[in-house]
Amino acid sequence: MSASLESPIRYPDVGAPQLMTRRAWWLVALNFLIPGSAQVLAGNRKLGRIGLAATLTMWVLAAFAIVAYLLWRSAILSVLTNSFALTAAQALLAAYAVLWFVLTVDTLRLVRLVRAAPGSRFWIAAFAVFLLVASVGTPTIGAYYAGVTRGTLQSIFGSGAASVPPVDGRYNVLLLGGDAGPDREGLRPDSISVVSIDAETGRVTMIGLPRDMRKVPFSADSPMAELYPNGFRNCDVSACKLNAVYTEAELRHQDLYSDAASTGSTPGIEATKEAAEGITGLEIQYYALVDMQGFADLIDALGGVKVTVKERLPIGGDENLVGVVEWIQPGPQTLDGYHAQWYARSRHSTNDFDRMERQRELQAAILQQFTPANVLTKFQAIAQAGTQVVKTDVPQDMLGYFTNLAMKSKEQPISSVELTPANNIDQDAPDFDDIRALIQADLNPPTPTPAPEG
Template sequence: MTLQLGEPIRHPNTASPEVMGRRAWWLVVLNFLIPGSAQVLAGNRRFGRFGLGSTLLLWVLVLAAVVLYFAWPTQLYSLLTNPWFLIGVQAVLIAYALIWLVFAVDTFRLLRVVKARPLARVLVILLALLLAVLSTGVASAGAYYANVAGRTLGSIFGPGAPPEEPTDGYYNILLLGGDAGPDRAGLRPDSLSVVSVNADTGQATMIGLPRDMLNVPFVESSPMHKRYPNGYKRCDVSACKLNSIYTEAETWHADWYPDAKAEGSTPGIEATKDAAEALTGLRIPYYVLVDMQGFADLIDALGGVEVTVDKRLPIGGDEQLRGVVEWIEPGVQRMDGYHAQWFARSRHGTSDFDRMERQRQLQSAIIAQFTPQNVMSKFDAIASAGTQVVTTDIPGDMLGYFVNLATKTKSEPIQTLELTPANGINQDNPDVPDIHAKINALLHPPAAE
């Protein structure tokens, strides 16, 4: 499909259908690969140079992104998770979609396909339409995703708490599962854990905290420590359990945490964080709260989650298993959001400690299935669910760093430590120094000789 020297693209032999057909194929393909080249060769050269300049600029931007990805990935992720930068990306992509559409239309004008043979005429027109839709469609889709991502990130990640350096080589985050079902008055932590991520390797360790643990201490700097210097007992609510700290601080002692709201948190979360720090011996600067009522939407948006069920679990019913509406059977199950939520929350027939392990199992399964391909294919639904499900005080300025760290986390096995009797922990009267020792041994194992 070559043109002879005597049949240039700008001044072809219009009387030859073969020449005009080959010319049309070349112009369509060149316009797709290098927008503006068709105009330089066969149309308005000034207009074509504008297209070539725009194309060159896009290549430079893509090359810069590739260099950043391999040399400074954190900086690239910081840009791509900045809502204002994403607004700029959206504007640029919309501009390129319009530019490519204009050049596609102008190229079609230059084809003069009526001079080609009938079959070539039809095929060239189809190819021109296909490539025009592909180029403008990709840019338009990119602009749409940038808009959705910017809105989602802006709604979840605000200024948050001040950025902090890792403590002893780890970032520690309090992960709360908020139980705000229709049968509950308000939200309370039903699932509590501390996620400790190695700042170098990305190795994640999940430390499960029993929600019914008693006599929980507070760090000495905490306002709650002044009220409960000997542990959380004789409290101002009905049950002095770990997950009751949230309710008490929210209801009775909100004034003890005057800066919580401004930093994207709440008094209840900050009080719970103070208890988790004392219990684990870890500095915990940030939290992530997952609303379990909306958790099902997130799993449905992911397309379900695959977990291995070890024991038959009831959906609904009372302690005598009366009124059970359905059973989750043992074996490998692909669960939708409704069944996954019950897998995590089902109580009767198993202990709270079993439920803790199932919650951690489900969290690990979701992390494993949060692949780029899965996220991109269901991006809109996941983003929509995320704004309803997740709240956090992780500052937006730290998001790029944590995204880069998360790419390392996915390649490492997740360690778990449940503070339960199975691991020698008495939840009614916890031995705090022993808990600290267990966590330290897990996070800082002795070097192999």
């Protein structure tokens, strides 16, 4: 019996165009479905075994990642957000892309296209090129995304701060909105809030702190508390308000926070964190500083943000509404970055307390729009905007944990506590005991008493 009859794929009858055509289709398809199999059947078996081993390794790793994500989601997210793991993934995917390219080119050689039926040659070649782009492109894109992710995470997340456990079952993060838009000089915290997250359930409470609050106390261990034992008054800046704490520490008391830079923070941020602790009675573990211009870029990257505008708001202009260039109209709106930035900043036709509520509404809306589909389809733009929008001291090794917690948070409504007159808070003469009681009532709501039977 001839070798071609025993193994028509390895030893084909090159004079039979129909047989060579079927063989060509099979080899091209097998190379795509099981890289390395075409070489084992019809070419260099050593190269084929390398391809099969690499393919099997990739399948096992992918299967393990899926199972691990389902069973140990927090752990696998920690691995996937680790710089070393991302570097290894990038190298592995790049190497596999090169190997798949070599296997595909070699498969085209094994096909012997000129021996196939004339009418099929173009379609076989076109199909092979299509599969080449799909096969090599997939791990190449994966390697690129791994590199972008690593660079983004390294530029955003803190490397100096240490991981800390939750306090009273909660993680509390100071969220600062730095108003460094194109018409402002410098950066100052124009929006101040504390995001309190239940470490088990992921339930989020956003606590809005008025930037103009006076007489704010500092936490007991704060060096600023020694300077201002009776609260932030008689200070060195023009107005002793909450957002002036940042400026005073940055300009006049840097020596009190000499180790701030080593933990990825600044004197102004640390002093503001301690003031927020004094106001809320909560221990704040981390901070996140959001630049308003980068914030606009992030919203553009997401494709806009959906909000319901309650009243028309001016863009530009002064307190007398002179020089208004445009109005944001009431009703359901999908705001681009520019208009969302003004939705968060505008106050001349309303007041600071209304603006605080809009900022919290906008933050919650953005959180809800961070879906896997949205992020994956706009990954590069979101990653690029992220490096401009956020600075934080959250350690990168806790990112997986917080990502898992954020996924839990999306499954339930976000609670909001605004320290405004609507909650009987006077920002000029605040009662901090009342403020802390208000916050605790939201963080620890009373357990409903079951109705008596009968």
